[in-house]
Amino acid sequence: MLEKDSFIQNSFGSFFETKDWGIEMDTVVFSSWRKELIDNRHVERDPTPLQKDSPLSKTYNGKQIYGMIGWNGLVVWDKKVGVVEMVDRYLREALTLSCGECDACNLGLKAMCQIHNGIIQGESNKQELEAFAGLARGVKETGKCNFGQTVTTPILDALQHYREEYDDLIERGKKDKGSQKVQYKALITSPCMDACPVHMDAPGYIQMVKNNRVQEALSIIQETCILPGTVGRVCGHPCEEACKRTEIDFPIAIRAIKRYVTDCAYDQNLFRKEPVQQNKKEKVAIIGAGPAGLAAAYRLRLMGYEVTVFEKDSEPGGMGISGIPDYRLPKNVIKREVTQIEETGVSIRIRQVFGKDFGFNELWNQDYNALFLAVGAGRSKRISIPGRDLADVLEGIEFLQDVKAEKPVTMKDRVVVIGGGNVAIDCARTALRIGAKGVHVVCPESRQEMPASEMEISEALEENVILHASWGPSEIIGENGRVVSVVFQKCMSVFDEQGNFSPRCDITKTTKIATDMVIMAVGQEPDLFFLGKDNQIKATNLNTVDVELETLLTGQEGVFSGGDCVTGPATLIEAISHGNKAAQKIDQYLRTGQLRESDEEKLAQLASKLAVLEQREIGLFGKAMRQNPAALSPEERTKTLAEIESGLTKATALKETERCLRCYRLLVFAI
Amino acid sequence: MIELVIDGQALRAEEGKTILDVARDIGIHIPTLCHHDAVSPSGACRLCIVEVYPRGSTMSYMTTACNFPVEEGMEVWTSSAKVLESRRMTVELLLAKEPESKIIQEIAADLGVEKTPFTLEGDDTCILCGLCVGVCREAVVGADALNFITRRGKTEPHIEFSPDTCIGCGACSLLCPTGFIKMEEVEGQRIIWGTAFRMRKCSCCGSYTTTEAHWEYMEEKVGTSSEFRTARDICPACRRDAISSELLDLPEKSLISLYETGTTDPLENS
Numbered sequence: 056m057l058e059k060d061s062f063i064q065n066s067f068g069s070f071f072e073t074k075d076w077g078i079e080m081d082t083v084v085f086s087s088w089r090k091e092l093i094d095n096r097h098v099e100r101d102p103t104p105l106q107k108d109s110p111l112s113k114t115y116n117g118k119q120i121y122g123m124i125g126w127n128g129l130v131v132w133d134k135k136v137g138v139v140e141m142v143d144r145y146l147r148e149a150l151t152l153s154c155g156e157c158d159a160c161n162l163g164l165k166a167m168c169q170i171h172n173g174i175i176q177g178e179s180n181k182q183e184l185e186a187f188a189g190l191a192r193g194v195k196e197t198g199k200c201n202f203g204q205t206v207t208t209p210i211l212d213a214l215q216h217y218r219e220e221y222d223d224l225i226e227r228g229k230k231d232k233g234s235q236k237v238q239y240k241a242l243i244t245s246p247c248m249d250a251c252p253v254h255m256d257a258p259g260y261i262q263m264v265k266n267n268r269v270q271e272a273l274s275i276i277q278e279t280c281i282l283p284g285t286v287g288r289v290c291g292h293p294c295e296e297a298c299k300r301t302e303i304d305f306p307i308a309i310r311a312i313k314r315y316v317t318d319c320a321y322d323q324n325l326f327r328k329e330p331v332q333q334n335k336k337e338k339v340a341i342i343g344a345g346p347a348g349l350a351a352a353y354r355l356r357l358m359g360y361e362v363t364v365f366e367k368d369s370e371p372g373g374m375g376i377s378g379i380p381d382y383r384l385p386k387n388v389i390k391r392e393v394t395q396i397e398e399t400g401v402s403i404r405i406r407q408v409f410g411k412d413f414g415f416n417e418l419w420n421q422d423y424n425a426l427f428l429a430v431g432a433g434r435s436k437r438i439s440i441p442g443r444d445l446a447d448v449l450e451g452i453e454f455l456q457d458v459k460a461e462k463p464v465t466m467k468d469r470v471v472v473i474g475g476g477n478v479a480i481d482c483a484r485t486a487l488r489i490g491a492k493g494v495h496v497v498c499p500e501s502r503q504e505m506p507a508s509e510m511e512i513s514e515a516l517e518e519n520v521i522l523h524a525s526w527g528p529s530e531i532i533g534e535n536g537r538v539v540s541v542v543f544q545k546c547m548s549v550f551d552e553q554g555n556f557s558p559r560c561d562i563t564k565t566t567k568i569a570t571d572m573v574i575m576a577v578g579q580e581p582d583l584f585f586l587g588k589d590n591q592i593k594a595t596n597l598n599t600v601d602v603e604l605e606t607l608l609t610g611q612e613g614v615f616s617g618g619d620c621v622t623g624p625a626t627l628i629e630a631i632s633h634g635n636k637a638a639q640k641i642d643q644y645l646r647t648g649q650l651r652e653s654d655e656e657k658l659a660q661l662a663s664k665l666a667v668l669e670q671r672e673i674g675l676f677g678k679a680m681r682q683n684p685a686a687l688s689p690e691e692r693t694k695t696l697a698e699i700e701s702g703l704t705k706a707t708a709l710k711e712t713e714r715c716l717r718c719y720r721l722l723v724f725a726i
Numbered sequence: 727m728i729e730l731v732i733d734g735q736a737l738r739a740e741e742g743k744t745i746l747d748v749a750r751d752i753g754i755h756i757p758t759l760c761h762h763d764a765v766s767p768s769g770a771c772r773l774c775i776v777e778v779y780p781r782g783s784t785m786s787y788m789t790t791a792c793n794f795p796v797e798e799g800m801e802v803w804t805s806s807a808k809v810l811e812s813r814r815m816t817v818e819l820l821l822a823k824e825p826e827s828k829i830i831q832e833i834a835a836d837l838g839v840e841k842t843p844f845t846l847e848g849d850d851t852c853i854l855c856g857l858c859v860g861v862c863r864e865a866v867v868g869a870d871a872l873n874f875i876t877r878r879g880k881t882e883p884h885i886e887f888s889p890d891t892c893i894g895c896g897a898c899s900l901l902c903p904t905g906f907i908k909m910e911e912v913e914g915q916r917i918i919w920g921t922a923f924r925m926r927k928c929s930c931c932g933s934y935t936t937t938e939a940h941w942e943y944m945e946e947k948v949g950t951s952s953e954f955r956t957a958r959d960i961c962p963a964c965r966r967d968a969i970s971s972e973l974l975d976l977p978e979k980s981l982i983s984l985y986e987t988g989t990t991d992p993l994e995n996s
Contacts, residue, residue, distance in 0.1 A: 154876035155854055155883025159772045159812075162819035166844040186843045193815035196788045196808065197772045259878075267873045675778055675787030677744075677794035709863070713768075 086111065087128035087212040090671050094216065096134075110665045117657035118726050121237055125722035126205040127671060129212045136725040138217040139224065139231050141239075142210055143171055145723045148241040149206050152719050154262060160203035163194040167210075174224050175231040184225050188214050200717035201299060204674045237725045240655075242662045245718045247309060249667045250297035252632035253279040257294055257309050258717050264312055265712040270325050272316045280631055281353045281396060282346055284321070284388045285375050287314030288700070291508055291626045299718045302673060305681040307715050308703070314684075315708040326391060328398040334359035337424040337645045341365070342409045345373020346627050347429035347618025349393065350634025351641070352401045358642050362400075363423075365407040373431055375627065377456045378478075380485045381696045386459070410585025415614075425613045425641045428592075428600060429634065432619035436578040442531025443575075447538045451482045451576030458485050458696075466490035467571030471541050473497055473528050474576035475505040476624070480512060482574045483520045487693045494520050495568055499527040499546040499558045514699070517689040523568075527560045531573055540569045581620035590614070599623050606650040607637050615641055658724060667720050682711040731801045745791035745802055746774055754804055756791050757813065757833050759820075759903050760855035764866050767792035768856045772816045773833065777803040788812060814839050820853060822846040827853075827904045851906040854883055858898035858907055869893050869943065887919040894923030894937035928961035930968075935961050 082102060086093040088111055095102035105111050111130060121136035123129075124145045131138065146168050155161045170187045173179040191207040191214065198204045214221065224231055247257045256275050263272035276283045290310050298306035320326050339355050341348045344366035352362045370376050375389040397403060407413065409430065418426060435450040442448070447467060451474065457464050470491045472483045475498025483494045496515070498505060502524040505512065516522060526543035533539060545564035551557040580598050587593070592609040593601040600616040602608060607615045617633030619625055644650055685701045686692075692699050703711065727738040732749055739748040744767065749756055759771035769790040776791045781799030788808065803809060817834045822844035824830055830853075834840070854874070862872045871892035877883045894916050899909040909918040916923045916937050923937035935941075941958050948954060956965070 151877070151879065154878075156768070156856070156874065156876060157770050157772055158819060158853060159816055161854065161877070161883065162823060162846060163815070166819060166822065166846055169845070182843070189815060193812055197775055197812045197816060199769050199772065199790070262876055262878070266875050267870075268875075675780065675789045675794075677789065678797075713766075 083111070083130055083132055084134055085129070085131040085216065087209070087216065088130050088665075089127055089669060092216075110669075117661070118654050120658075120661075120724050120726050122725040123722060124209045124213075125665070126208060126720045127665070127669060129209040129216075135235065136237050137220070137231060138213050139175060139220050140237075141723065141725055142213050143175055143231075144239045144241075144725075145209065145721070146171055148721055148723055152202060152243065152721055153206075154200070154202075154717065157197075157199035157203065159194055159197035160199065160206070163190050163197075164206070166190055167194070167207075174221065177224055177228045177230045179225060181225055184221060198674075200715075201670075201674065202717045202719040202721075205670055206721065208671060240658060240724045240726055242659060242722045242724070244662055244667050244720050244722075246297040246299055246668045246720075247294035247307075247718070249663055250293040251279075252293070252626075252629045253635055255279045255294070257307075258715060258719055260316060261307065261309070261312055261712045261715045262717070264316060264708055265715075267709075269316055269319045269323060273320045273325060276313060276316060279635065280628070281350050282375070282389065282392050282627070282631065283313055284317035284392055285346075285384060286628055286631070287311070287317050288384050288388065288698075289375075289379055290628050293628075297668060299668075299673065299716055300676075300714060303676050304678045308681055308683060308711050311682075311684045311700075311703050312708055312711060314700075315703040315705075318702050319705075321391065326395055328395050331356050331399045332359065333361055333400065335361075335645070337361070338363070338422055339425045339427065339641060339645075340418050340423040341427045341429060343367075343373065343429040343431055343618070343620075344371030344393070344403055344405075345429060345431045345618060346375065346630040347431075347634040347637070348373070348427065349396055350631045351427050351429065351617070351637045352403075352634075353396045353399060354635055354638030355641060356396075356399045356401045358638070360642075360645070362402070364401060364403045365409060365413070366403060366405050367408045367430075369405055371403045371405065373630075374433065377459055378433075378452055378481075379459075380455060380481050380488075381459065382484070382488065382692065382699050383481075385698050410588065414585065415589050424645055425615065427634075427637050427641060428609070428614065428616035428620060429618040429630075429637075430581060430583075430620045431630075432579045432581045432599075432624045434580055434582040435575065436580055438528070438575070438577055440528055440530055442533055442538070442541075445531060445533040445538050445573075446536055447571065448531060448573045448575065451478045451574050452579060454482055454574055455485060458489060464489060468492040469570045470494045470572045470574060471497060471568055471570040472574045472576055473541070474578070475500040475507060475524070476576065476578065477507045477511055478579070479574075479576035480507045480515050480520075482576050484515050484518060484693075485696075486572075486574065487518055487520065488696050491572075495523060495570070496520055497523045497526050497528065497541070497543055497568070499525065499549050499560075501525045501546075501549075504549060514689075518693050519689070523566075526566065527558050529560070529562075529565070532567075538570060538573055540567050541573060542567050579619075579624045581623075583620070592616070597623060605652060606640050607633065608640070608644075608650060613644070615644075654726075658726075662722050665722070670718075676716065679714050681714065682707040728796050728798050730796050730799065733802070733804055739796045741796070743796055745776060745778075745794050745796055748796055749776075749791060749802070749804055756804055757836065758792060759829065759833070759853065760857055761792045762857055762861070762901055765857055765860035765864060765901070768860065769793045770854060770856045771820075773813055775809055775812045775816075777806045777809050810837065813837055818842040818844060819846065824851050824853060824904060827851060829903050851904045852885060853904055853906075854885070855903060857901045857903065858885060861897045861901050867893075867895055867897050868947075869895070872898060887921075889919070889921045892919065892921060892923075893939040893943040894918055894921070895940045895943075896936070926958065928964055929959045930964035931961060933961055933963075 084095055091106055093103050121133040122131045122141050124141050150164045150168055153160045153164050167190050170183050191210045195207045245258055248254045260272040260275040280286050292310040294309045295306040300306050338361045341352050341364045344364045348364055352364050356362045371393045372389040435452050466489050470486045472479050479496055483496045486494050525546045527546045529544045530542040543566050544560035544562055547559045547561055549558045583594050591611045595601045600620050602616050602621050607617045609616050615637050617637045618630040684703050687699050728741050729738055757773045759773055774791040775788055777786045778789055779786050779801040814837050817837055817839050820830045821834050821842040823846045856874050859872045859874045863870045869891050871888045873886040875884050875886045896909050899907040914925050916925055923939055925934040926938050926941055
């Protein structure tokens with residue numbers, strides 16, 4: 056079975072009582088981080104500071120850190136910490152991350168742990184220290200994966216710059232006295248994990264797929280993402296953008312592997328959850344059964360709370376169930392994931408409109424102790440241009456929802472979609488599939504500025520959607536109440552100096568596109584009509600719910616909010632990350648009545664700041680073709696609403712897992 | 727074709743071939759433990775490590791020859807000081823774990839390593855080369871009865887055996903470089919991975935061919951035909967004998983009649 060927690064939550068005792076120091080991190084005793092050597096050990100006055108752009112030079116507002124050892128070097132802030140002991144802790148943690156697939160790292164780290172233990176006990180001689188140093192060099196040179204090739208980097212630094220401490224132990228045969236009152240905390244991350252809003256352990260589940268362990272792979276995914284099949288289909292995969300493999304050939308197909316896991320799990324009937332015992336007396340209400348609400352509901356239920364989700368529509372799932380077209384996400388995928396959440400004991404009540412059918416008072420009267428508002432951003436933004444109210448001018452979101460719900464939608468031959476986001480592209484591609492002969496997408500953004508995902512755009516272009524970037528609509532022209540054409544002005548820029556959306560158009564340059572139908576997809580916003588009625592929750596000037604981002608707490612006690620209604624329209628995985636965080640914060644609030652950031656969180660943030668993409672050197676890996684899932688051809692796919700992608704097979708999925716470089720980054724803090 | 731240099735020798739190689747393939751083609755010996763031509767390379771043993779200067783690079787990198795496809799303009803050194811140092815470390819580690827293994831001793835001797843400075847617990851003779859998993863999972867066999875379980879938490883890396891899918895074909899044992907996977911045949915049974923499989927007898931001579939489960943698996947793959955039945959029921963030696971007696975024009979010695987009568991010795995009735 057999976058024993059991941061042994062290294063993730065490896066807390067060496069309690070360090071919470073001591074007070075925060077709020078230290079300036081740029082004064083170091085020693086640092087070899089990023090190969091930028093700073094040595095102030097023998098400097099009395101004016102120590103050399105860290106380079107200005109060093110990720111370490113930021114002020115960190117947590118517990119004092121005495122030292123740190125990780126893939127990019129060794130840092131000592133306080134002489135109190137013994138480097139030899141720090142190396143020892145690091146080595147032991149490192150061995151737990153060595154997968155065992157190559158002899159150099161697996162046997163090498165084991166031998167290193169043994170010899171180092173002898174050194175610390177004062178039982179080793181010079182030859183053994185030399186053998187240890189040889190292994191540190193050898194593992195780095197010989198290791199198979201990116202973890203093995205970087206893991207001994209800081210040990211080599213310690214051997215080079217703290218040689219006298221090692222020599223002392225060897226020559227005088229003394230035991231290492233260790234560090235007084237220093238505790239160690241190990242964290243792991245990787246470029247893909249760091250880029251992911253929920254920090255999903257992608258190398259971990261890829262490894263489990265390689266091990267042919269679907270159940271374990273699914274468990275790893277579900278630790279951070281409760282809608283794995285949905286995310287495995289439509290995630291924007293920031294992990295793949297961060298993948299180190301891109302420097303060699305192509306990123307790992309992380310998203311497709313996730314989908315493979317969930318498809319297998321479903322086929323093997325592993326997709327079931329046992330009911331969770333309710334062991335806490337508090338009740339939590341969640342408004343909105345979209346990804347943020349569902350994620351929070353599931354996490355809170357696992358913690359033992361009574362959880363009720365109130366959904367305004369007739370089906371839970373949010374945009375995934377109602378708005379994302381079937382060709383990207385078939386309805387049954389999210390349905391079975393919602394069922395799984397319900398199996399744990401989460402109660403979902405449909406057709407319950409918050410602020411209309413019930414409100415805050417009703418919830419407090421029913422003894423709910425906390426509330427999570429996750430109402431999404433499902434209302435179409437409206438721009439007022441002449442002709443806006445003609446027949447056959449549709450709202451993008453409503454159009455997609457109607458098609459998804461299989462309501463009859465009368466398509467016209469020629470369609471113009473206005474907007475440059477994913478919804479606009481979804482509308483265009485959906486229109487083609489249900490009968491439109493020619494579809495134009497027109498957006499004020501330039502091609503590079505378009506917010507839609509590149510893959511969506513290129514697939515739309517393959518399907519012969521005609522794209523016109525940098526054109527803003529000025530008028531929809533009608534005849535006898537029907538649309539006949541749309542007039543556009545050339546857009547010079549869309550963002551002002553503050554980065555706000557504020558298109559500037561050249562009114563002398565216009566174009567006209569003849570059409571029978573217009574679909575407006577110029578963005579969405581949350582519908583916050585319920586704010587301020589019987590509560591102190593405020594909206595921002597972007598018409599989103601005003602929360603404290605660290606805690607997701609609104610202006611009203613016990614009321615939290617997250618997902619699209621806080622961020623504005625964002626990605627599925629960002630919404631899930633808000634849901635996860637809300638659950639953690641609500642739990643903290645209900646247990647302690649407080650919402651202080653924990654030291655773990657602060658350390659994790661520091662670890663993330665250390666630029667995990669950065670590494671001193673990357674090894675040489677042979678090129679290997681990326682395995683892409685099979686997909687329908689553009690000709691086939693425009694005839695139907697059927698799903699385009701069919702997922703990786705076992706053979707291709709296993710082959711793809713072989714490409715993962717396992718860029719695990721281990722950091723051990725001495726605090 | 728790709729132009730590259732191996733150990734100072736300029737040559738042209740077919741695209742897609744690995745450094746190991748190309749080096750062996752020109753007679754350069756690179757040691758390997760986890761490599762077999764029938765199985766995809768995994769780079770597990772690290773013994774085939776070589777030093778590579780990619781095209782235009784003044785910096786060299788260490789990489790394994792078995793799974794690195796040749797690239798245009800690359801310069802490869804198969805036995806530089808760095809390479810030998812790395813190989814010696816690997817073999818010292820392997821030797822520490824499995825001091826009794828013949829093949830490891832041989833490779834160590836080739837590299838001039840007589841003894842190892844390290845001590846490692848050798849719980850079994852498996853060095854996790856992964857060849858067994860590869861041959862079982864890939865098209866060669868395809869039974870997929872073995873999994874490489876990597877280290878995670880308290881789980882130590884090991885090879886996991888699933889008796890439900892194993893067909894007892896013995897390919898894993900055949901490829902195992904250290905003899906960790908033992909296979910024995912006693913009283914019509916083959917015992918492998920601690921599991922017994924009933925074997926099939928040749929209907930002529932009564933010697934054992936392979937396991938019943940292996941034949942069933944093959945039948946599932948290729949379908950039932952008279953050729954298949956012949957192959958299953960008559961061992962290669964008897965088939966050879968039958969064909970030669972047919973060539974000698976001896977009466978009634980066709981394969982089919984042998985199969986039908988179940989004669990043990992094809993020459994007995996002549």
